[in-house]
Amino acid sequence: MPTNILMPALSPTMEKGTLAKWLKKEGDAVKSGDVLAEIETDKATMEVEAVDEGVLAKILVPDGTQDVAVNQPIAIIAGEGEDIQAAAAGAPAPQAKAAAAPPTSAAKQEPAAAAPPARAGNGHDRNGGRVFASPLARRLAKAAGIDLSAIAGSGPHGRVVERDVTAAQEGGAKAAPKSAAAAAAPAAPALARGPSDDAVRAMFAPGSFEEVPHDAMRRTIARRLTEAKQTIPHFYLTMDCEIDALLALREEVNKTAPTDKDGDKLYKVSVNDFIIKAMAMALMRVPDANVSWTETAILKHKHADVGVAVSIPGGLITPIVRRADEKTLSAISNEMKEMAGRARNRRLKPEEYTGGSTAVSNLGMFGVRDFAAIINPPHATILAVGEGEKRVIVRGGEPAVATLMTVTLSTDHRAVDGALGARLLGAFRQLIEHPMAMLV
Numbered sequence: 001m002p003t004n005i006l007m008p009a010l011s012p013t014m015e016k017g018t019l020a021k022w023l024k025k026e027g028d029a030v031k032s033g034d035v036l037a038e039i040e041t042d043k044a045t046m047e048v049e050a051v052d053e054g055v056l057a058k059i060l061v062p063d064g065t066q067d068v069a070v071n072q073p074i075a076i077i078a079g080e081g082e083d084i085q086a087a088a089a090g091a092p093a094p095q096a097k098a099a100a101a102p103p104t105s106a107a108k109q110e111p112a113a114a115a116p117p118a119r120a121g122n123g124h125d126r127n128g129g130r131v132f133a134s135p136l137a138r139r140l141a142k143a144a145g146i147d148l149s150a151i152a153g154s155g156p157h158g159r160v161v162e163r164d165v166t167a168a169q170e171g172g173a174k175a176a177p178k179s180a181a182a183a184a185a186p187a188a189p190a191l192a193r194g195p196s197d198d199a200v201r202a203m204f205a206p207g208s209f210e211e212v213p214h215d216a217m218r219r220t221i222a223r224r225l226t227e228a229k230q231t232i233p234h235f236y237l238t239m240d241c242e243i244d245a246l247l248a249l250r251e252e253v254n255k256t257a258p259t260d261k262d263g264d265k266l267y268k269v270s271v272n273d274f275i276i277k278a279m280a281m282a283l284m285r286v287p288d289a290n291v292s293w294t295e296t297a298i299l300k301h302k303h304a305d306v307g308v309a310v311s312i313p314g315g316l317i318t319p320i321v322r323r324a325d326e327k328t329l330s331a332i333s334n335e336m337k338e339m340a341g342r343a344r345n346r347r348l349k350p351e352e353y354t355g356g357s358t359a360v361s362n363l364g365m366f367g368v369r370d371f372a373a374i375i376n377p378p379h380a381t382i383l384a385v386g387e388g389e390k391r392v393i394v395r396g397g398e399p400a401v402a403t404l405m406t407v408t409l410s411t412d413h414r415a416v417d418g419a420l421g422a423r424l425l426g427a428f429r430q431l432i433e434h435p436m437a438m439l440v
Contacts, residue, residue, distance in 0.1 A: 002082060003052045005075040007061075007068045009163070010041050011350040016067045017041050018216065019074060027084070028056050030077060032134070037074070042220035043317055043353060045346040051134040051159055052077050057084045133160035140165040217315040225374050233413040236372050237425050240404045243388050246274055246435045247403060253329065267330040271388065272308070272362050276332050277438050279360055279383055280304035280324035282427035289424040290357050292378040293415040299378075307359035307379065308336060310343045317343045318376060320356040329438065357381075364388060370406040380415040381424070384408045405432070 007017060018040035024030060034050045057078040061068055068074065078084045133141070133148050137160045141148050144165065151168050153160035194200075214222070250269055257265045283290040283304040292299040304325040307318035319339040321332055342348050357380065361373045364387035373384040388405040395402075407428070411421040431437055 002057065003054065003077045003079065004073040005036065005048065005050070005077060007070050007072045007074050008039065008046075008048060009070045010039065010044065010046055011354055014041060014070060016069055019061045019063065019065045019068050020045070021063050022059060024056050026056055026059055030054060030056055040216070040346075042216035042315075043346070044348050044350065046349065048074075049134060049136060050077065051161065052079065054079045054082070055084055134162065136162050137165050141168075144169050215314055221315050224376070228374050228377060232375050232377070234372075234375060234410050235413050235418065235421070236408055236410055237418075237421050238370065238406060238408045239425050239429050240406050241429045241432045242402050243271070243405045243432060244403045246271065246432055247388070249435045249439075250274065257330070267333050269329045269333045271364075272360070272385075273329050273333045273336065274432065274435060274438065275360055275362065275383070275385055276306050276308060276321055276324055276336070277327070277329055278428050278431040278435075279358060280306050280321075281431055281438065282424055283358060284325045285427045286420070286424045289381065289416050289420050291380050291415050292357060293380055293412055298415055301357045304358070305356040307353075307356040307376070308340075309359060309361040309373075310340045312344045312346070317348065317353050318356070318359055319343055319348055319353050358383065360385060364405065370408055372408045373410050375410050375412055380412040381421070382410045383428070384410065 007019070010017065020038045020040040022037045024034070024036050030036065030050045031053045032050055035047045036050050036056070037048045039046055039048060054077040056075060058076040059074075060076065061072070061074040132153065138148065140146075140162060141151070141160075146165060146168055148160055148165075151160050151164050153164055250271065253269050254265070257267055257269075259265055281304070283301075287300065290301045290304060292301070303323045306321045306324045308321060309316050309318050319336075321327070321335060324332060327335070339348065339352060343353075355378065357378075359373075359376060359379050359382045361382060362385040363371060364385055366387075368386050369389070370386040371384050373382045375382050384407065386406040386408075388403050390401055391404045392399055393402050393404070394400070407425070409421055409425045409428075416424070
């Protein structure tokens, strides 16, 4: 029986994507795990893997096609012994529109499902038969210690795919009924809109401007930040932190860093690495602020996952340092360098830039003294960091010079009240001004 290859969902919020490039052509033999195509989203480039063996009988969506809906068939694989022409003849009509935009992105193909988790599986069912699963699903199940035979697959011919394993980990059901609280939750308010596109163009003389069409990333940033600013009640707390002790400690840490066989340092810690670590530890010291807001409950997190804003061509992305409270400064430094590099090439995986309970946005390297950042849900806070600069202060009744760094905490007032936000920012400043606490 022919198998439909579906447009994968690369993140929980993805509805459409661009099929950037096919890496196989019609008539090519494919085996499970082969990379078939690259998919572009607003954030990342990922790959579609084959989940069945056979022959690529028909490509339904050509290179460079934009706005391909999630779960729309994009190709057909004919199974072993099947008539390729007959398989291709039964192809559904493509629904997406072709576009001239050049390809730049890619993803893992996995439709959706759910099942209760079971442990210690070996990839075979209880009768010794093989459980059919995609390579990605097998890797995820193995890492999580989940028995594949206990998962109901939603892929072609009942194959277990990535989202089946993810749902099994969460212990969810395919369509859990809404709780009474969820049903009673108020609908989100409609977003206000500015003047129409034509009205804006009419304000300027013809030929006095150049139109640069929005790409997927810019559209997503505009939509999400507009929603965040209009639906989250922001308030802001600002403090100055003395960082002379931190700068001295950073210099010592980097000077004494071990080297590899070529004499290169194994790590070089930045001020931003100290900031990430301090924010994570502050959240653990003030756990009531380590939260996310939902309409039915506040989610209190057990670990501090800190997002770090990284500028990339056309926008920004926020890779997440998971369990940053438990990691050393050198580990945070190396992880951020690696993720930032892949972020700029749009090679982050969705799980590497989704989630988290807070974020850090540092513009100090641009000479910015202070600013206020917009919260990015599901975070309840975001810390905006300015430049460290020499300023005159009063110490012991006498003028003195110190290096000060101004930070502003933007807070979701639904989840974190003023006094709680002040305690969080105070804990952060305590760690920044006494940085040795981050080494023990």
